Structure formats: C-alpha cells, structure tokens
Amino acid sequence: MPPMDFQPILDDINAQLRPLLGQGGKVAGYIPALARVSPLQFGIALRTCAGETAAAGDSATRFSIQSMSKLFSLTLAIRALGETLWERIGREPSGSPFNSLVQLETERGIPRNPFINAGAIAVADRLVSMGDAKAELLALLGRLAGEPVLMDAEVARSEADTGFRNAALANFMKGFGTLDNDVATVLDVYFHQCALSMSCEQMACAAGYLCRDGRHPLAGTPVLSPAQTRRVNALMLTCGTYDAAGEFAFRIGLPCKSGVGGGIVAVVPDRLTLCVWSPALDGTGNSLLGRRALELFVEKTGLSVF
Numbered sequence: 001m002p003p004m005d006f007q008p009i010l011d012d013i014n015a016q017l018r019p020l021l022g023q024g025g026k027v028a029g030y031i032p033a034l035a036r037v038s039p040l041q042f043g044i045a046l047r048t049c050a051g052e053t054a055a056a057g058d059s060a061t062r063f064s065i066q067s068m069s070k071l072f073s074l075t076l077a078i079r080a081l082g083e084t085l086w087e088r089i090g091r092e093p094s095g096s097p098f099n100s101l102v103q104l105e106t107e108r109g110i111p112r113n114p115f116i117n118a119g120a121i122a123v124a125d126r127l128v129s130m131g132d133a134k135a136e137l138l139a140l141l142g143r144l145a146g147e148p149v150l151m152d153a154e155v156a157r158s159e160a161d162t163g164f165r166n167a168a169l170a171n172f173m174k175g176f177g178t179l180d181n182d183v184a185t186v187l188d189v190y191f192h193q194c195a196l197s198m199s200c201e202q203m204a205c206a207a208g209y210l211c212r213d214g215r216h217p218l219a220g221t222p223v224l225s226p227a228q229t230r231r232v233n234a235l236m237l238t239c240g241t242y243d244a245a246g247e248f249a250f251r252i253g254l255p256c257k258s259g260v261g262g263g264i265v266a267v268v269p270d271r272l273t274l275c276v277w278s279p280a281l282d283g284t285g286n287s288l289l290g291r292r293a294l295e296l297f298v299e300k301t302g303l304s305v306f
C-alpha cells in the first residue's frame with residue numbers, strides 16, 4: 001500500500017462540510033440530554049494501523065457514543081462466550097429501525113443482530129451474568145483509547161427516564177426467556193453504555209483493533225482473534241447502520257457502526273479506523289454529515305473493502 005497523507009484530506013472534508021452545518025437533519029430529540037446538543041459541530045479523526053493520526057474540526061470534543069458502544073459490549077461478550085453467544089442473538093440485518101419491536105414477536109424473542117437495540121440489550125444481559133458489566137466496559141474502552149473514558153450520568157438518567165421502547169423490548173425478551181437477569185439491571189447497563197462519552201480521536205484509536213486482525217491498537221496484544229474480528233466487521237457492514245446498512249454499503253463500502261449521538265466509526269481493514277461526528281441525524285438515525293463525510297473520504301482516497 002502506498003503511504004497517503006491523510007491530514008489534507010480530512011482538512012478538505014471539514015472545509016467542504018462545515019458550511020452545511022445547520023442545514024439539515026435533526027438531533028436525537030427523544031433523549032432529552034441529547035436534544036440539547038448543538039447541531040453545529042463536525043469532527044473527523046483517523047488512526048492508521050501503523051499508529052499515524054490525522055484529525056480535523058471538532059475531533060477532540062467528547063460526544064455521547066450511544067449505539068457505537070454496541071461494538072465494545074459485543075467484543076466483551078464474544079471474548080467471554082465465543083460461539084455460545086449466538087444461541088440467543090441472530091446475525092441478519094433487520095431492515096427495520098434500531099428500536100423496532102415487530103420482528104421480536106414473530107422471531108420468538110431472538111433479536112436479529114447484536115447492533116439493534118434488542119440485540120444489544122440481550123448482549124448486556126450476557127455481560128450482567130458475568131460480572132460488573134459497566135466497570136468492564138469502562139476498563140476495556142480506557143485501555144483501547146489509552147486514556148480514561150467517562151460515562152455521562154446525566155445522559156444515562158435521561159435515557160432511563162424516557163426509555164420506554166427499550167423497556168418494552170427488554171420485557172418482551174424476558175417473556176421469551178432471552179434474558180436471564182432482572183430487566184431493570186440489564187437496562188441500567190444498556191443505558192450507561194449508551195451514555196459513554198468519547199471524542200472522535202479517542203474512538204478512532206479505541207476501535208483500532210478492528211483494522212488490525214484484533215490486535216490492541218497501542219499494545220499489540222490480542223483483543224479478539226483474527227476470525228472474531230472478521231465477524232465483527234461483517235456484522236458492522238451488514239447491520240451497523242440499521243435499515244440504512246444497504247445504502248451505506250452501496251455508497252461507502254466500509255464496515256461502520258453509528259450512534260444517535262451523531263458518531264459513526266468506520267473500518268478500513270488492514271489500513272485504518274476512522275471516526276466522524278456531527279449530531280444532526282437523518283431519518284434512519286445516522287449522522288447526516290457523518291455519512292456525507294465517509295462518502296467523501298472514500299471518494300477522495302479510494303479506500304473501501306470493495
């Protein structure tokens with residue numbers, strides 16, 4: 001692979017997109033603490049497998065990672081449980097919104113994949129069975145980012161106060177026997193993982209094991225095996241952006257995981273991890289400018305898995 005100077009590319013993307021801030025999309029209004037975030041922010045950061053970094057815009061500002069946390073809870077669960085994790089969670093794209101209830105009824109309480117809310121709640125249940133899930137997640141992310149990360153208690157409370165759909169999903173799964181633990185305990189973990197707060201720079205580093213066969217971005221020690229890492233990337237590509245996953249694959253062609261805080265992390269296998277953030281979302285709950293930024297990145301660099 002020829003070396004590439006990424007800094008001017010990210011500067012260019014930032015310059016192109018900044019004038020569009022405030023012109024479309026909406027911040028996630030259904031979580032009051034997120035509804036107060038200014039939409040006029042855009043950040044982008046990447047870290048290569050060799051450890052080079054580049055960043056532009058609001059890349060150092062911490063934001064609520066929301067569903068991007070589902071990557072890391074899945075990583076913990078795969079590490080601890082291996083194949084048995086898949087006895088209660090599927091691996092198919094849902095083609096439905098991230099908080100949809102409908103498939104759960106016909107599929108007897110087994111969520112389609114670990115990246116929709118139902119799937120992540122089922123993963124949280126597995127983590128609760130193994131110990132202090134919140135502490136484990138904080139420890140994993142702190143190690144991966146190379147510095148402590150925080151859980152925003154106000155965001156977690158805000159989610160708990162308004163998380164009626166998530167409570168419905170959890171209760172429904174409990175009724176089918178998908179959850180072993182108390183619903184309130186599982187939801188508490190889920191709401192706190194969504195309330196993790198990180199910057200694009202931290203996220204680009206933390207997700208680094210996904211572009212280097214599962215090896216820790218800083219220490220080089222195994223986080224996941226190469227085979228497990230391929231699977232997480234496959235799930236990101238097919239399910240990481242909910243019912244926009246087909247469109248993301250078509251336009252961007254990179255494994256991605258988004259969150260309603262407006263962040264999206266993308267993996268270029270064997271090359272780099274990239275995180276973009278802008279709080280205004282499109283109708284599928286994915287960052288509008290974040291998506292545009294990833295399209296521009298692929299256009300300018302030609303880096304894509306296809």
Ligand code: GLN
Pocket residue numbers: 065066067068098099117159166194258259260261285
């Ligand atoms: N906390 C959010 C929710 O449960 C996470 C959803 C998301 O980021 N897509 O609704």
